[in-house]
Amino acid sequence: MNVSRRTVLAGTAALTATATATATASAAPQGHRLRTGFERLVKDGYDILRGERVGIVTNPTGITRDARHIVDVMHADDRVNLTAVFGPEHGFRGTAQAGGSEGRYDDPATGLPVYDTYLKSGRALADIFTASGVDTVLFDIQDVGARFYTYIWTLYDCMAAAALAGKRVVVLDRPNPVTGRSAEGPVLHKEFATFVGREPIAQAHGMTVGELARLFNGEFLTSPVPLDVVRMTGWKRRDFHDATGLPWVPPSPNMPTPDTALVYAGTCLFEGTNLSEGRGTTRPFELLGAEGVDGRWAAAANDLGLPGVRFREAYFAPTFSKFQGKTVGGVQIHVHDRAAYDPVRTGIGLLVTAKRVWPGFAWRPDNWIDKLTGSTRVRTLIDAGAGVDDVVADWGAELAAFREVREEYLLY
DSSP states (O other): OOOOOOOOOGGGOOOOOOOOOOOOTTOTTHHHHOBOHHHHHHHTTTGGGTTOEEEEEEOTTOBOTTSOBHHHHHHTOTTSEEEEEEEOTTOSSOOSOTTOOOOSEEOTTTOOEEEEOTTOOHHHHHHHHHHHTOSEEEEEOOOOSBTTOTHHHHHHHHHHHHHHHTOEEEEEOOOOTBOSSOOEEEEOOGGGOBTTBSSSOEEEOOOOHHHHHHHIIIIIOSSOOOEEEEOOBSOOTTOBGGGSOOOOOOSSTTOOSHHHHHHHHHHGGGGGBSSBOSTTSSSBTTEEEETTOOTHHHHHHHHTTOTTEEEEEEEEOOSSSTTTTOOEEEEEEEESOTTTOOHHHHHHHHHHHHHHHOTTOOBOTTOHHHHHHSSSHHHHHHHTTOOHHHHHHHTHHHHHHHHHHHHTTOOO
């Protein structure tokens, strides 16, 4: 892992804010004290954007507490000059499935030009920013805390492209819905870099997008970008999404609830296998299975004694994706103690037991699992018969090194 460059740049300093009173993670009033980055931006009268032409990278999650989209809010406010929108994977309005986008169009609600950024990076993305005529690129998208969720790499690519185009980046921070208590899981090896992981961070990074932006700028970008983070107030690292008082909008079509986000950092690994990860059901990433799997898998998984979770024998018929229209057997994940639950360890436990009890288990032929885990190690250890403890222990040193670097960039 190479995360040694500790440059702290003047342009990366986060905007300071006065902390509000603390509240427990389960207390509903916490949400009324929390202010997102966008709420702080409005309260400050858009001062940091005064006199600039502004574009924003966002999607349906860019909403206010009362469920208005921030693009609509800014477009109607003469204190800010919003001139462009940049759509990520799934699109600005969120109509595209995984691996798709909405293309270039004019937004019917505001008339603003919407540019497609999906799978664009480097000079091609810099040229889009230049053509749009913006001075500053805002970013406001709800993340879910997993390295392979692509919006954080959209942020990374936009930062790199903005640096090439001579633009500034302002990140409007939002909570990590599965808390920011710790980083867990394997750290990406650079030779496995893809759009589901550009740089060596942990599989469950435990950071907000604002903190990640600071990390990207300070550790990874060859040419750092002028960066400001409009930080939240009132968020505590122990807070799950329901403590924030914010509405949940699915960040992508297969992330329907905060419960999905809670398990995703572990069960998304099943994208790298021939088992269904639950796409095409009402519980994606909570339902896993394949034809020929029976109750032995749930029993074996429960025998592991993984903290905070139990497994139910389940049968389902996906309406699309793997096993479309077929009835498959498998497990449903039931998290009963989310504070104790470790999604990455759970994902490894499910892989180990699936391989043990189902003779048909196989990795995807392209070894996509290596891109998701960040190296060959998880796949080769499981193939060699390693248990959960051995697999988890294998990434211990790299995770400890990442956690140390991560500490420099935390804001809360």
